[in-house]
Amino acid sequence: MILHKLCMIPGPIEFHEDVLAAMGTPATSHVDPNFIPIFGESIEMIREVVMTETAQPFIVSGSGTLGWDMMVNLLEQGDEVLALNTGYFGDHFAECLEVYGAKITTLRAEVGSRPSIDEITQALEKKKYKLLVITHVDTSTGVLSDIKAVAQVVKSISPETLVIVDGVCSVGSEEIQFDKWGLDVMITGSQKGLGVPPGLSIVVVSQNALEVFNNRKTPVQAYFTSWKKWLPIMQAYESRKPGYFATPAVQLIYALHTSLKMITSKSMEYRIEKHRQVATQFRDVVHGLGLKTVAQSEDMSAHGMTAIWLPEGVEVSSLVSSLASKGVQIAGGILDGLSGKYFRIGHMGISVMEPERGHIEKVVQALKSSLKELGYKP
Numbered sequence: 001m002i003l004h005k006l007c008m009i010p011g012p013i014e015f016h017e018d019v020l021a022a023m024g025t026p027a028t029s030h031v032d033p034n035f036i037p038i039f040g041e042s043i044e045m046i047r048e049v050v051m052t053e054t055a056q057p058f059i060v061s062g063s064g065t066l067g068w069d070m071m072v073n074l075l076e077q078g079d080e081v082l083a084l085n086t087g088y089f090g091d092h093f094a095e096c097l098e099v100y101g102a103k104i105t106t107l108r109a110e111v112g113s114r115p116s117i118d119e120i121t122q123a124l125e126k127k128k129y130k131l132l133v134i135t136h137v138d139t140s141t142g143v144l145s146d147i148k149a150v151a152q153v154v155k156s157i158s159p160e161t162l163v164i165v166d167g168v169c170s171v172g173s174e175e176i177q178f179d180k181w182g183l184d185v186m187i188t189g190s191q192k193g194l195g196v197p198p199g200l201s202i203v204v205v206s207q208n209a210l211e212v213f214n215n216r217k218t219p220v221q222a223y224f225t226s227w228k229k230w231l232p233i234m235q236a237y238e239s240r241k242p243g244y245f246a247t248p249a250v251q252l253i254y255a256l257h258t259s260l261k262m263i264t265s266k267s268m269e270y271r272i273e274k275h276r277q278v279a280t281q282f283r284d285v286v287h288g289l290g291l292k293t294v295a296q297s298e299d300m301s302a303h304g305m306t307a308i309w310l311p312e313g314v315e316v317s318s319l320v321s322s323l324a325s326k327g328v329q330i331a332g333g334i335l336d337g338l339s340g341k342y343f344r345i346g347h348m349g350i351s352v353m354e355p356e357r358g359h360i361e362k363v364v365q366a367l368k369s370s371l372k373e374l375g376y377k378p
Contacts, residue, residue: 005324008363009331010139010169010305010346011192015255019196022258023251030250031242038257039237039248045260049171049194050186050204051268052178058203058230059256061249064168064189066201068096071131071185072222073213074162077101079130082123082161086114086145087138088334093166097133100221105129111335112296114145117153124157131162136170140334141294142307142344144174151181162209168192171202172263173275173304173348184209190252193304195259195349199252271353272303278352278360279303282345285364289371290378294342304348307333309341311376316340322370328363 007014028035039059046057060066075081078101083094085108094104107115107123124132132154134145151163162184167176171186172193178186183206190200205213205227213227220226229245236243263271283293283301286308294307310316316332320343323330331346333339345367351359 003327005327005329006359006362007329008346008351008359009329010142010344011189011348012198013192013195013346013349014351014357014359015195015197016259016262016350018262019255019259022254023197025251025254028250028254030248031244035250035253036237036240036242039253040240042253042257042260043234043238045257045264046202046204048264049260049268050167050176050178051180052204052206054207055178055186056205056207056210056231056234058201058205058227058234059248059253060201060203060225060230061199061246061252062201063198064166064187064191064201065092065096066225067168067187067189067203068093068166069222070187070201070203070225070227071097071133071164072100072225073220073227074131074164074185074209074216075100075102076216076218078103080105080127082107082120082127082129082132084115084120084132084134084145084150085109086135086141086143087111088140088336089138089166089168090135093133093135097131102131109143111338112141112143112294112300114143114300117146117149120150121153121157124154124161128158129161131164133164133166135166136174136176137167137302137304139169139305139344140307142302142305143295143300144170144302147183148177148181151183155182162212169302169304173272173352174302175268175272178204178206190256192346193348194256194263196256197252199249200256275303275348275352278347278355279306282306282347282360282364288378289368304352305344305346307342307344310343311371314371314374314376316343318374319343319370322373323363323366326366326370328366330363330367
């Protein structure tokens with residue numbers, strides 16, 4: 001039997017035993033009376049997690065990346081999009097939207113930073129944009145964007161511009177107040193802060209964005225990702241009625257329901273504060289070792305993961321292998337041209353909320369001993 005390594009990459013994360021047990025639900029029809037409320041309640045609990053009363057969640061089989069493709073519902077050929085870039089995933093989100101005819105203007109920050117509010121203000125004053133897209137936490141750099149401040153400036157200068165947030169690495173570990181901050185779309189996946197195995201794409205859409213979708217002039221240039229297909233399905237399940245367009249991932253939705261029950265059993269404020277505390281403590285250890293984070297300041301640092309520059313003389317492959325030999329899986333870098341210069345560690349979900357598991361302590365000890373074995377002296 002292959003021994004399980006503690007999965008401390010920035011997603012997929014470690015999964016609760018009850019979530020894994022839910023994945024073992026026996027074969028069940030997607031229109032079974034027992035399953036219908038599971039799906040309906042999951043839709044409702046997603047609203048609680050992102051703090052919205054009126055937005056429409058979509059839960060569809062696929063990775064978080066499928067949520068990018070769902071933006072085809074809001075885009076028409078030649079639409080202007082302002083893309084705020086803080087890393088690899090900002091690059092590829094923009095690339096996805098270009099496929100659907102978007103004209104992209106990119107505000108790119110240097111590695112470890114984020115576009116300033118002044119830069120965003122100037123861009124919005126120069127041109128009208130249909131969408132502004134922003135990665136809340138870019139998993140490639142661990143940089144946290146201030147989506148509250150960005151949404152405020154968008155709504156003050158260009159209120160018709162929709163604020164689209166890639167929250168794949170932030171939902172469940174970062175503060176999100178969808179309604180209060182005036183967000184229009186939140187895209188995420190199941191395998192990070194929500195603590196569910198990979199395979200569900202989750203997109204939350206404001207009524208404002210749905211109105212833009214309903215008033216579009218041209219047909220949606222997609223089939224599987226079309227909201228015309230999926231909206232009636234979501235509405236049916238939430239009304240505790242069956243619906244069918246494409247078969248949902250029944251066992252994954254059971255697992256999502258189980259995880260969301262645990263998440264919503266406590267306030268989101270408590271959950272987010274717990275992630276903040278653990279992230280701060282973890283980075284105190286990192287800095288105590290004489291290491292530097294990729295994110296240039298603490299206020300730009302995510303609370304569910306940390307990207308760390310490698311010390312001179314230590315290779316990423318050697319560090320990853322050394323930790324793996326101690327039962328801990330971490331991740332190397334993925335930024336073009338810099339992937340061998342840094343490594344990434346996740347700290348979210350049950351690893352944070354259930355400290356008695358000792359996950360954070362185990363990764364810290366493994367990191368310290370591995371660096372020492374590889375010749376690093378703080």
